[in-house]
Amino acid sequence: xxxxxRWVFLSCAAVTVLTTAGIIVVxxxxxxxxxxxxxxxxxxxxxTWDPTAPPEQRSxxxxxxxxxxxxxxxxxxxxxxxxxxxTAIYLSExxxxxxxxxxxxxxxxxxxxxxxVYGFFALTFLTPQIQRLFPETGTFNALSASIVVGIMIxxxxxxxxxxxxxxxxxxxxxxxxxxxxxKFTVSTSVVVPAAFSGIVASYILAVSRAVxxxxxxxxxxxxxxxxxxxxxDEMQTMTAxxxxxxxxxxxxxxxxxxxxxxxxxxxxxxxLVLNFxxxxxxxxxxxxxx
Amino acid sequence: xxxxxxxxxxxxxxxxxxxxxxxxxxxxVGVCFASAMVGLVALATLLVDVFLQSRGYLTWEMLYYPPTxxxxxxxxxxxxxxxxxMIVGSIFLIALTAVFTIFLGVGAAIYLEEYAPDTRLTAFIxxxxxxxxxxxxxxxxxxxxxxFVRWMNLGAVLLAGALTLTLLILPIVIVSTKEAIxxxxxxxxxxxxxxxxxEWxVTRDVVLPSALPGIMTGLILSLSRAIGETAPLIMIGAAVTVLNPPSGPxxxxxxxxxxxxxWASRPQDEFHQAAAALIVVLLAILLLMNLTAILxxxxxxxRT
Numbered sequence: 001x002x003x004x005x006r007w008v009f010l011s012c013a014a015v016t017v018l019t020t021a022g023i024i025v026v027x028x029x030x031x032x033x034x035x036x037x038x039x040x041x042x043x044x045x046x047x048t049w050d051p052t053a054p055p056e057q058r059s060x061x062x063x064x065x066x067x068x069x070x071x072x073x074x075x076x077x078x079x080x081x082x083x084x085x086x087t088a089i090y091l092s093e094x095x096x097x098x099x100x101x102x103x104x105x106x107x108x109x110x111x112x113x114x115x116x117v118y119g120f121f122a123l124t125f126l127t128p129q130i131q132r133l134f135p136e137t138g139t140f141n142a143l144s145a146s147i148v149v150g151i152m153i154x155x156x157x158x159x160x161x162x163x164x165x166x167x168x169x170x171x172x173x174x175x176x177x178x179x180x181x182x183k184f185t186v187s188t189s190v191v192v193p194a195a196f197s198g199i200v201a202s203y204i205l206a207v208s209r210a211v212x213x214x215x216x217x218x219x220x221x222x223x224x225x226x227x228x229x230x231x232x233d234e235m236q237t238m239t240a241x242x243x244x245x246x247x248x249x250x251x252x253x254x255x256x257x258x259x260x261x262x263x264x265x266x267x268x269x270x271x272l273v274l275n276f277x278x279x280x281x282x283x284x285x286x287x288x289x290x
Numbered sequence: 291x292x293x294x295x296x297x298x299x300x301x302x303x304x305x306x307x308x309x310x311x312x313x314x315x316x317x318x319v320g321v322c323f324a325s326a327m328v329g330l331v332a333l334a335t336l337l338v339d340v341f342l343q344s345r346g347y348l349t350w351e352m353l354y355y356p357p358t359x360x361x362x363x364x365x366x367x368x369x370x371x372x373x374x375x376m377i378v379g380s381i382f383l384i385a386l387t388a389v390f391t392i393f394l395g396v397g398a399a400i401y402l403e404e405y406a407p408d409t410r411l412t413a414f415i416x417x418x419x420x421x422x423x424x425x426x427x428x429x430x431x432x433x434x435x436x437x438f439v440r441w442m443n444l445g446a447v448l449l450a451g452a453l454t455l456t457l458l459i460l461p462i463v464i465v466s467t468k469e470a471i472x473x474x475x476x477x478x479x480x481x482x483x484x485x486x487x488x489e490w491x492v493t494r495d496v497v498l499p500s501a502l503p504g505i506m507t508g509l510i511l512s513l514s515r516a517i518g519e520t521a522p523l524i525m526i527g528a529a530v531t532v533l534n535p536p537s538g539p540x541x542x543x544x545x546x547x548x549x550x551x552x553w554a555s556r557p558q559d560e561f562h563q564a565a566a567a568l569i570v571v572l573l574a575i576l577l578l579m580n581l582t583a584i585l586x587x588x589x590x591x592x593r594t
Contacts, residue, residue, distance in 0.1 A: 005490045006405055012397030013406070016419050016464065019457050023429060026436040086325035095326075107329045112576065114518025116547045117340070117569050120554045124562050125339045151332045158329070184315040189300075198495035207426065212426025214521040215547075219554055237586065239428050239521070246431075246525050264432045273423045280471055 027268055030261025037255040043262060046134040049225040051256040052248070060259060062266060065140075069270075071142050072149055072217055075231065076210045079150025081203055084157025090200075091158065092165035093187045101138035104159060118264040119219030122148040127220060130232070140222025140234040148220065149213050153206040160205065165191050197285035204278035206246040208271050238260020238267050340573070343566035352567050353377060356533045357549065361560030373568050378535035379448070379543040380575075386452035386518050386539060387459070391512065394456065396464030396505060402464070404473040404493050423461040430458040431525025439526050446527040449539040454522050459512040466508025470501040503590030507583045514579040518572065520547035546572050 035043070046061015053059070087107070131137045136146075147269045168191050176186045191197065219262040222234030223244050224286050236244070244262055250257040304311050347364055355372035358364070363371040398419075406412040432452030444450045474497050480493045498505075523545055530542030530552045546568060553565035 001489045002490045005493070006401075007388045009405055010402035010557050012394045013401040013415055015394055016398060016422060016460060017415060018420055018424060019433070019460070022437055023425065026433055027429075030432075032435070033581050083325045083328050084569070086322045089328060090319075090322035090326045094322060103326060103330075106333070107326075110329055110333055112514065112580070113336070114520070114547060114572065114576075115551050116518065116520045116554075117336070117573070120550065120562075121336050121339060123554060124343065124566075125335070153327070154329045154332075161532060176301060179299050179301045179302055182304045182311055182315050184311075184318045185301055185304055193588075208424055212428065214426070214428045215551065217550065218521075239426070241434075242428055243521065246435075246527065260561055261432065262431055268524075271424060271426055272421070275421055279420075280348050 019143055027261055027265040029256060031265045032077065033253075034262045035256035036256060037257045037258070038262075042065045047227055049236075051245075051259050052250065058222070058256070062238075062263065063226050064264070065236060065263060067227050067239045068142070068217075068221070068225065068240070069211055069267075071215070071235060072146050072221070072237055073207055075142065075146025076150035076213075077203070077207055079224050080153045080157050080206055083150075084154045084202075084206070086157040087154070088161035088165055089093060089192070090188050093183065104162065107155045107158055110142060110152065111159075111284040113152075114217070115152065115213060115215040118148050118152050119216040122216055122220035123284070125147065134232055137232040137249065138222070138234050140220060141232050142221055142235045143231040145221035146231070149210050149216050151227055152213070152216070153209050156206040156209060157202050160202030161199045164195035164202070167198075169193040181236070183232045197281055200285075201282045204274050204281065208274040210275065211270050212239065212267065214243060219242040222275050238263050242267075299536065302538045319503045325473045337573075340566050340569050343563050345563075347563045347567035348562075348570055349567075352564075352571060357531055359531075361558050364560055364564050371564070372547050373546065373564075373571070375532045375535045376544040376549040376568075377571065378573075379532065380446050380517055380546045382536055383451050383455065383543065383545055384513050387455045387516055388509070388513055390452060390456040391459060391463050392409070392509065395421060395460055395509070395512075397466055398460070399464045399467035399471060400493055400497075403468050404497060405489065410568050423465065426521075427458055427519055428521040428525060430454055431522035433457065434522060434526045442539070446529065446542060447540050448536045448543040450526055451523055451528055451543060451545070452539070454526055455516045455519060458519065458522060459516050462512045462515070463509055466512070467501075467505050470504025470508060471497055491537060499505045503586050510583040510586070512536050514576050514583075517575065517579075519549055520551055523548055 031035065042125070043060050043062050045063070047063050047080075048059040048061060049064045050059045050060050052056070089102055095103060126148060127139065127141060130141070130144055161190045170189055172194060173186050176190045181190070217237045218240045221237065221240060223240060224234045225234050225236040225241065228235065241263055245257060245260050310438050314525075349372075351370045352372040354374045355370045356375055357373060358369070358371035360371075362516060363369045393443075402412065402416060402419075406415075413583050431454065434457070438444050438450040439446055442450075478496050478500070479492055483497045487495070529542050529549055530545050530548060532542065536543040550565045550572070553568070555563040
């Protein structure tokens with residue numbers, strides 16, 4: 001009996017390893033099929049993404065999709081990093097225990113709302129507001145989607161950074177107060193540097209979420225892959241393209257369909273690098289306190 | 291000279307111009323507080339906006355009528371329209387996901403916490419679980435499409451959707467279950483081992499009963515994430531407009547987030563309002579699940 005249960009539990013744990021192996025095999029095998037028809041060089045350096053055009057005109061340069069993803073990442077980081085960090089400082093250094101205990105979980109509700117709801121909010125609320133300010137804004141635009149992705153990842157930055165700041169020992173704060181430092185100086189020159197590795201790790205995790213975010217960009221950012229710097233215009237991210245293909249009637253096995261796996265592999269590789277980077281920063285720059 | 295430099299007070303400048311320093315301090319608190327409010331205001335705006343848009347469309351018909359192609363059916367005096375097949379579909383989907391997840395998630399967590407030897411392989415499995423938790427959900431959708439829909443030849447059925455969502459939330463469930471198991475004091479385990487219990491008896495009679503509330507809380511929270519997932523269902527090719535609820539695990543299915551996506555991507559305002567009404571239903575279900583999790587946690591929390 002004991003030996004049997006051990007094997008049953010071990011096979012449950014093995015499912016997680018199989019999942020990783022499955023993801024890698026599926027993405028690599030699908031990509032190999034794709035790269036039989038399309039050269040890797042064209043994929044990596046091409047500046048036009050048009051997989052559904054007739055065979056002579058179609059083009060598989062992934063850069064416009066990567067550009068769309070980058071716009072969302074930078075835009076959402078510009079929203080979430082300053083707001084999230086300042087919120088974390090407020091929660092950890094200024095708020096009373098009671099305020100912290102209600103404010104932190106309330107902000108975390110933001111992380112529990114399904115992304116499809118955020119997409120709806122971006123499309124039907126935020127975009128009309130932006131159109132009032134800038135009438136030339138399209139129904140689908142990168143600005144609205146990026147801001148809403150930013151709002152979605154605020155709690156990742158604020159909660160994880162607050163955890164890092166709260167674990168800075170009070171001795172450090174008291175030593176600075178003893179030297180006549182103000183609360184502002186203690187927060188910015190003592191606590192933030194001491195918690196720096198945790199804060200940066202939270203930024204990277206939040207960015208990784210923004211890279212993989214799908215429904216907000218699929219609903220609100222549009223489906224035209226283009227290299228433009230106009231954030232009021234429509235763009236397409238890697239994830240939005242994948243949704244687009246899955247909903248289209250592209251025939252299975254055609255390069256247009258197989259590009260799904262190449263783009264998926266690119267996306268997976270990007271998030272994997274970011275996750276490893278965040279783990280490395282945490283391990284490398286961790287400050288140990290007794 | 292260098293000795294004097296070393297003793298210089300790095301915070302001396304704070305005392306130089308006390309008025310200015312105070313002003314900076316106050317401004318800084320103001321900015322931090324305002325930032326904390328941005329998140330709250332965004333949350334409130336989102337909820338109020340969804341409620342306002344759902345006005346007139348949030349009717350009981352939403353719960354027991356099939357969807358429609360004609361926008362006028364949503365308003366009174368017409369045939370009536372709702373999202374009944376999708377609401378039932380989502381509930382079936384989550385129930386099936388829960389069954390798979392309890393078995394696999396709890397099993398894997400028990401192995402890692404109670405059985406696993408302290409080897410490199412175990413460390414690798416643990417790191418792998420952490421990593422899987424950060425893989426985008428759309429990638430799980432591709433995995434489900436290739437493995438369950440194509441390779442196992444299931445097609446885009448309820449079972450394929452549930453298996454895909456199981457793999458998606460498995461890492462989160464394993465992490466929360468491990469924490470619940472770790473919170474069981476080792477003195478209890480040692481007492482049981484001391485009177486001759488085997489590993490399995492200790493797990494079944496000592497660890498699991500006292501870790502159960504924590505396990506359930508983590509499971510319900512993970513399932514509440516799964517019920518709102520849209521991208522994986524789109525990737526496996528789940529049906530968009532379904533007129534009947536699924537009849538079994540091998541039947542095609544619709545789900546609430548898919549229908550919200552479908553309605554929200556139409557140009558007409560009527561469909562946007564119907565989407566808002568279905569969002570309210572989805573958020574109500576999420577609220578219910580979260581309240582259950584909180585109640586379980588408070589009822590059994592031994593620290594209080």
